Amino acid sequence: MLWIHNQIFCFAQQPPPPPPSPPPTTQIEATDLEDGHPNHQLWKKMIDPGRSLSSDRTHYSRSGAAINTVEEFLDTLINSSRYDRRIRPFFDQRRACNVTMTIHINTISAINEVNMDYNTDLIFRQSWYDPRLNYSGTDWAAKSPEITLHYSLIDRIWVPDSFFRNAKEGKRSDITVPNRLIRVHRDGKVLYSQRLLLKLDCQMKLQKFPLDNQTCVVNIGSYGFATTDLAFFWDQASNISAIRVNEDLEMPDFVLSNHEAKYCNRTTATGSFACIEVHLSLQRNINLYLQQLYLPSTLIVALSFIAFWIDYKSHPARTLLSLLLIVTVTTKAEGIRSQLPRVSYIKAIDVWMSACLVFVFAGLLEYALVNVIARKGELRQQVRFSKEVIGNRLAQVHFYKKDGGHQSNAETMETLVHKTSNAERKLSGNTTNTHVHYSSMSNTNAPSQPTPQVVVSQPAQLAIAAKPVRDSAQFVDLISAVLFPVAFIVFNIIYWMVYLNMHVEYILK
16 A cells, blocks of 8 residues: 555656647748749648658658659649649639640641541640649759650649641540650640641632642630630740641642641630631642643544544544544543532633533534535535526527427427436436537438537536535535634633632631
């Protein structure tokens, strides 16, 4: 009992423990950014002394002594407790976040005039400053001036809401892994690069097709952030173009003659939004159309001119040739028309194919005119010759009457008609005799006397031969053989001068 009493007495004599000291106030440590960007915010680090030592080591430390691995550093840098990806940079300062962009065009393909679109494979790069990702005052800044993150971490940081305004289809390239790059610099600069496969709209002006040049655009805008929150700029640092094109870029129908970066801020019903665009100047390759369109159609028209040198009496040859050429030109024009959109204006190719069809069809009409002229000429010659023959027969009858012939009038007229028919048959048979003799007209019972002969005069025959049937028809063919080629050459001169010098204004919206 005595021992227990002494212990209680000693415990009572001990001084009371000192009261606990109040926790120290929160300390704030700040460091300015190295590049002096006016939009950059001071780095703030909250130190909670109430946490255990082991917990402190998991938090961001300015000296970096508490962070031993890059995993711990990244977990601290983009920890959801201090980094909210839903808030854009500089939101608390009510200042816009400036985003600079560059584009590297790998390929341009499948330029479609019917749908007015084209495919492109490009690398789209965006850069901006996020002061919440600044680690310039830590030991990690010396170890790693920039850190390349895994592509899956893009979902843990804020990115601009940029989109392609004239895109019809699009996807990211995932061969063999998602082609995305996220790089964070020690001053808080973020680089986000991705490879995109896009089908973009291209409003074309086809008045000069296929002698035209087209201007297609790559239009990039902000979908939700107004210009007071987000601003887009082309990266023109170090005098390097923001638009880069693959040196090996080739297109089957076009040549990329120029590219230009422009700005196109838009105002809609929901506000004013940032917009930038690239103008791609495409020059159509005319060599393909010269070989497949202009040269074949020119030969078809020239072939129709050869028909003028064929005898107009060769009806099957000239008719079938003209009809075949008309069908060929029509088929070729329809094939070209199926590759173009249905527009309300007239294209250069429409003018060319229509002119070729007109020349070929005019050759067929010329052949019809030649046949009409030939038939009328033959009819006039037959009538004229019949009049001359009948006149000679009447003169013969008058001679017999005057001489007191013994044949009756009926027999004389019968003989006259018979001789006239024989003369006409000789004419139709293309006889070459220059004299026609008519004899044995006297009565067999009459006394012997010299048989009268009626001779068609040679000057009359020469008068008929001086104007043959074919002269007028052949003259028309000869004139057409000269006039048609000259007219086609004049059309070519006017056509090429007009369409090569025509300027089509492009209004891009």
